[in-house]
Amino acid sequence: xxxxxxxxxxxxxxxxxxxxxxxxxxxxxxxxxxxxxxxxxxxxxxxxxxxxxxxxxxxxxxxxxxxxxxxxxxxxxxxxxxxxxxxxxxxxxxxxxxxxxxxxxxxxxxxxxxxxxxxxxxxxxxxxxxxxxxxxxxxxxxxxxxxxxxxxxxxxxxxxxxxxxxxxxxxxxxxxxxxxxxxxxxxxxxxxxxxxxxxxxxxxxxxxxxxxxxxxxxxxxxxxxxxxxxxxxxxxxxxxxxxxxxxxxxxx
Ligand code: PEP
Numbered sequence: 001x002x003x004x005x006x007x008x009x010x011x012x013x014x015x016x017x018x019x020x021x022x023x024x025x026x027x028x029x030x031x032x033x034x035x036x037x038x039x040x041x042x043x044x045x046x047x048x049x050x051x052x053x054x055x056x057x058x059x060x061x062x063x064x065x066x067x068x069x070x071x072x073x074x075x076x077x078x079x080x081x082x083x084x085x086x087x088x089x090x091x092x093x094x095x096x097x098x099x100x101x102x103x104x105x106x107x108x109x110x111x112x113x114x115x116x117x118x119x120x121x122x123x124x125x126x127x128x129x130x131x132x133x134x135x136x137x138x139x140x141x142x143x144x145x146x147x148x149x150x151x152x153x154x155x156x157x158x159x160x161x162x163x164x165x166x167x168x169x170x171x172x173x174x175x176x177x178x179x180x181x182x183x184x185x186x187x188x189x190x191x192x193x194x195x196x197x198x199x200x201x202x203x204x205x206x207x208x209x210x211x212x213x214x215x216x217x218x219x220x221x222x223x224x225x226x227x228x229x230x231x232x233x234x235x236x237x238x239x240x241x242x243x244x245x246x247x248x249x250x251x252x
Pocket of ligand 1: 171172211213236
């Protein structure tokens, strides 16, 4: 039985004060939820203050990216050890916006994932096809490429700490979510890839989140699909009420 996981990707939103206000609201609303893993991923600048508010909370802290080196002359980057130091447990890696705007490749996603795991972080590894790729019937090829490239060289033991996020690029921030059938089709395909790459146990145990215009009114249908284990949420994670609705909608 895979425990649902709902993560909020705040992207480049929220000052420290706004982040604190949002987390205070989530702490109030979600304190009684004990059957879902809840994660918030603020900007780097708000991590420390948000962490203070999560110390006795059922909400975990995540970052939105990480670099693969431990320290050194890498201006502007943040290491996995620094994220651990500030209190993060999770880290989103390979979000499509990083792939699109910051030249993230499967190779860098793979390096970041390994470095995060070595530091004891729990990576949320993002994969997903663009609209052109879907329309050209290349969805499965792209997903295979992302999964194989991003997870290359990981052990079965590593995989116990990895979450996959399937995020079709055409559904992110567009208000046009994948239908539950579309999500299930790809999630099932990913589980098959995990079986080929690792084994049946890894395939059965790895949590696969769906991401792309998840809202309180579509989470129930999405998560009721057999292979959908939660959601990575962008826009709707920025408001207390909508993120609360999504988390509560994932309670089974
Ligand atoms: C995301 O950025 O990971 C995302 C899924 O965004 P949204 O929920 O806004 O589509």
